[in-house]
Amino acid sequence: MRNFTGLLVNEWLKLSKKRSFFVAYAILAVVFGILAYAFYELSPDGLNSTVDFATGTIMLQAAGQLVPVLAVLAAAGSVTQEHRYGTIKFLLIRAQSRNKILASKYIISVVYTLTLVLTAAVLAVVAGYIVYGGGAGESTWSDFLTNIASLAVYSIVFVTMTFMIGILTKSNGASIGVGIFSMMVGSLLVMLLSRYTITKYLLFSNTDLSVYNGEGPPIEGMTMAFSIVILLVYMALFLSVSFAVFKKRDIA
Amino acid sequence: MKTAKISNPSIVLQLDGLTKKIGGKAIVDGLSFDIAKGEVVGLLGPNGAGKTTTMRMIVGLIGMTSGDVRICGQSVRTNFEQAISHVGGIIENPEFYPYMTGYDNLMQYKRMTAGVTEARIAEVTRLVGMQDALGKRVKAYSLGMRQRLGIAQALLHEPKLLILDEPTNGLDPAGIREMREYLKQIAEAEGIAILVSSHLLSEIELMCSRIVVIQEGKLVTIRSLGESETPTQKLLSISLQVGNAERAQELINLMEDITIARADALTNRITLQLRQDQIPGLVGKLSTAGVEIYRIEEVRETLEEEFMKLTGGNRIA
Ligand SMILES: Nc1ncnc2c1ncn2[C@@H]1O[C@H](COP(=O)(O)OP(=O)(O)O)[C@@H](O)[C@H]1O
Numbered sequence: 001m002r003n004f005t006g007l008l009v010n011e012w013l014k015l016s017k018k019r020s021f022f023v024a025y026a027i028l029a030v031v032f033g034i035l036a037y038a039f040y041e042l043s044p045d046g047l048n049s050t051v052d053f054a055t056g057t058i059m060l061q062a063a064g065q066l067v068p069v070l071a072v073l074a075a076a077g078s079v080t081q082e083h084r085y086g087t088i089k090f091l092l093i094r095a096q097s098r099n100k101i102l103a104s105k106y107i108i109s110v111v112y113t114l115t116l117v118l119t120a121a122v123l124a125v126v127a128g129y130i131v132y133g134g135g136a137g138e139s140t141w142s143d144f145l146t147n148i149a150s151l152a153v154y155s156i157v158f159v160t161m162t163f164m165i166g167i168l169t170k171s172n173g174a175s176i177g178v179g180i181f182s183m184m185v186g187s188l189l190v191m192l193l194s195r196y197t198i199t200k201y202l203l204f205s206n207t208d209l210s211v212y213n214g215e216g217p218p219i220e221g222m223t224m225a226f227s228i229v230i231l232l233v234y235m236a237l238f239l240s241v242s243f244a245v246f247k248k249r250d251i252a
Numbered sequence: 253m254k255t256a257k258i259s260n261p262s263i264v265l266q267l268d269g270l271t272k273k274i275g276g277k278a279i280v281d282g283l284s285f286d287i288a289k290g291e292v293v294g295l296l297g298p299n300g301a302g303k304t305t306t307m308r309m310i311v312g313l314i315g316m317t318s319g320d321v322r323i324c325g326q327s328v329r330t331n332f333e334q335a336i337s338h339v340g341g342i343i344e345n346p347e348f349y350p351y352m353t354g355y356d357n358l359m360q361y362k363r364m365t366a367g368v369t370e371a372r373i374a375e376v377t378r379l380v381g382m383q384d385a386l387g388k389r390v391k392a393y394s395l396g397m398r399q400r401l402g403i404a405q406a407l408l409h410e411p412k413l414l415i416l417d418e419p420t421n422g423l424d425p426a427g428i429r430e431m432r433e434y435l436k437q438i439a440e441a442e443g444i445a446i447l448v449s450s451h452l453l454s455e456i457e458l459m460c461s462r463i464v465v466i467q468e469g470k471l472v473t474i475r476s477l478g479e480s481e482t483p484t485q486k487l488l489s490i491s492l493q494v495g496n497a498e499r500a501q502e503l504i505n506l507m508e509d510i511t512i513a514r515a516d517a518l519t520n521r522i523t524l525q526l527r528q529d530q531i532p533g534l535v536g537k538l539s540t541a542g543v544e545i546y547r548i549e550e551v552r553e554t555l556e557e558e559f560m561k562l563t564g565g566n567r568i569a
């Protein structure tokens with residue numbers, strides 16, 4: 001157990017010792033700063049409180065979209081950078097199973113994603129408070145928390161997919177490309193195929209759980225429980241492939 | 253079940269019919285040899301002979317097609333974590349996280365193994381002479397410094413076996429000499445077995461007690477260096493220059509246990525193999541038969557020449 005904690009610390013340090021580590025957080029800070037300034041200047045209709053601002057900006061369709069993008073950038077590198085640096089040869093000749101090593105990498109990719117979600121949430125509230133100083137609006141704290149939870153789920157799903165692609169391709173660029181491309185094109189695809197009921201089994205039809213608290217699901221008859229089951233099935237698939245391939249791979 | 257193999261406690265590394273096939277081609281083919289505690293063994297072969305592939309299988313980076321590797325009695329195939337806990341290694345170039353310091357890199361490997369202390373980090377750092385550079389980022393390191401840090405990471409968990417793949421690659425002659433010195437020192441100080449590969453015998457023969465020569469994935473020969481056979485029993489190569497090579501040849505063919513390697517009627521030179529105690533008899537026979545002897549010389553083959561002959565020369569480097 002002490003050993004596994006060591007692996008987690010190692011993975012966290014591989015991320016945080018990079019000079020670029022703070023850039024992701026800084027980008028979030030700048031974007032929420034700009035939004036706060038814009039809202040202060042323009043005071044758009046329908047947004048009247050700190051909670052309104054926070055709930056609206058953290059949505060996937062708004063600044064929230066940055067979180068999965070930044071998370072995917074890091075998840076893509078988790079395994080691929082070890083190949084690129086050649087450090088995989090030192091990593092895998094320790095008295096640690098490949099499963100444990102990969103598990104520590106995946107867990108830290110998820111933890112890092114959650115720190116981005118948390119940072120975005122705090123920034124949204126702080127920026128909203130600076131502009132509105134509280135106030136009364138339509139949204140509730142419960143809406144805000146729902147949006148944070150959906151953002152976290154969406155990000156983790158794409159992080160898991162990107163993580164797998166990194167293991168399959170060993171290429172940082174390819175994993176980032178596929179990860180971000182499917183985020184962009186996924187929802188478009190669902191829109192185009194929404195006539196067919198089979199579309200509801202597509203990963204991308206289920207990634208944004210916030211629809212159940214608002215506009216409704218992309219295909220008639222879908223429920224939150226259905227989407228969660230579909231997401232779990234996909235995640236299990238991605239992780240099984242990741243662990244199976246990583247365990248068997250010849251490191252040349 | 254192979255239960256016949258009685259495990260000798262002093263055997264640290266045991267290769268047993270180790271084979272790797274990729275795409276139907278055997279890159280390493282039925283390789284077997286042992287290394288005992290404290291031995292420094294060279295794995296020698298021309299480029300492409302399969303040295304790196306063999307070492308990758310020993311440390312479990314790639315799977316084996318058949319055969320097995322046992323380290324201190326534990327199979328790499330079935331008992332990987334126990335087996336690998338006795339091994340430190342560098343396969344091909346030593347690579348580190350370039351944005352971290354040497355110290356941070358060593359700390360990564362410290363956290364992966366139970367029982368490695370800060371004092372141990374200081375100890376191995378001193379052993380490879382890296383005290384002053386440990387606080388610098390690895391991207392500022394020279395190749396020689398990375399080699400040293402590589403050896404430091406390999407020694408961190410006090411392994412019983414060190415696997416070093418062409419550690420002298422890219423080093424200048426002074427660097428090679430230095431590397432040789434501190435590997436010897438490490439073998440003595442830590443009492444560990446070392447398997448070191450090279451495509452140049454001259455770079456490792458001074459530190460190895462034994463050489464395993466491979467070519468195209470197959471074992472060619474295993475040689476002990478500094479072998480002490482009794483001189484009277486040892487087969488010598490002798491070159492004779494005589495007055496009449498044909499006549500001499502006829503006479504020699506009648507003698508037991510002497511083989512003619514080459515005979516050249518033009519220069520009247522004959523090269524033959526015999527034991528030292530047969531020489532006086534040979535000279536006597538030739539003289540009495542009236543064959544003049546102008547020269548008797550021993551043909552000494554250096555190990556390097558022998559290696560070249562065994563492996564068909566070094567085709568690439
Ligand atoms: N992954 C691989 N796929 C196909 N051939 C390989 C692979 N790895 C090595 N080889 C081939 O196996 C042979 C041995 O390679 P290697 O073990 O690197 O030799 P050495 O280290 O002795 O120079 C070479 O001919 C090389 O081309």
Ligand SMILES: [Mg+2]
Pocket residue numbers: 303304305417418
């Ligand atoms: Mg090699």
